[in-house]
Amino acid sequence: MIAGKLELLLDETNHILSYAKIGGFDGGVSFDGDFDESLFTATDSRNFWVKDGAIVLDTNYKPTPEPIVPDIPSRSDLAAAEIAKQVASNNMSTALLAKQVAIILSTNKQKEVE
Template sequence: MDNRISLQLMLDATGHVTSYATVGGLTGATTYEGEIPDEFLTSTQPQAFKLIDNVLTKDPNYAPSVQPVVENQPSDEQRFQAQLALQMATMQKKQAEFNAQVLLQLADTKETVTPAAPVTEVTPVTSEAPAASEAPVTSEASKTPVTSEIVKTE
C-alpha cells in the first residue's frame, strides 16, 4: 500500500505535529509530501508523530501527558442563575404556604361568626338637595313664560 500523501502540518517548537489537514490548508502550516506511518491518519494523538529531517515518523519517546479528567463544571453565570432560580422557587413555595394559612384562618372565622341583625342603610338629608323621598312640586300654573326683548340703541 502506498502511504505517500500531501498534508498540511502544524508543528510545535519541538517538531511534533499539533494538527494536520489532508484537504485544504491551515494558516501557518508546513506542506509535507511524502510517506506517512501506517497509524498516522487513524491515531487520535497526532502529537505522537514528529517531523525529523523532513520525514514524518512516530516518536518512540512520546508519552501522552496525563490530563486530569475535568467534568463539565457550570460557569459562574450558570451557578448564579441556578441559585436565583432556587431562591425564586423557595419564595413561591413560602408564599403559597402563607396564602393557604390565610385562607384556612378566613374559613375558620366565617364558621364562628353568627349572623347579626340586618343592617339598614341610612342616607343623610341635606338642605341643599331634596331628600330621596321628597319629590319637587311643580304645577302648570307656576310656570310663566319668559320673554325677552332686545332693544337697539343708536
C-alpha cells in the same frame, strides 16, 4: 511507511498538531517524505512527530492534560433557576397565607359559638 505530500502544523517539539492532504495552514510547513499511514486513522495526531525527515510515531509522547474548564451556565439556565426560585417562594407564601386564613376562620367560628 508510505511516501507523500502533506501540509503540517507542528508544535515547538515537531509533534503534529494537525495535517492536511489538500490545502494548508497559516504557519504550516510542507512535508514531502515518508510517513506511517496510521497517521490518518490516529485519534491524536500529536502522537506523531517529524524526525529525521520522516513522520514517525513517538512512543514516548505523553499528551499535556487539557485544562478543565468548569461548566458555565447559560443565560437561559440562570433564568430557569431564577424562575424556579420564584415559584418555590410563591408556593411557600401561598401555603403560609392558607394557614393564616384557616386560623382566622377557626377563630371566627369559635367567636360565633360563644
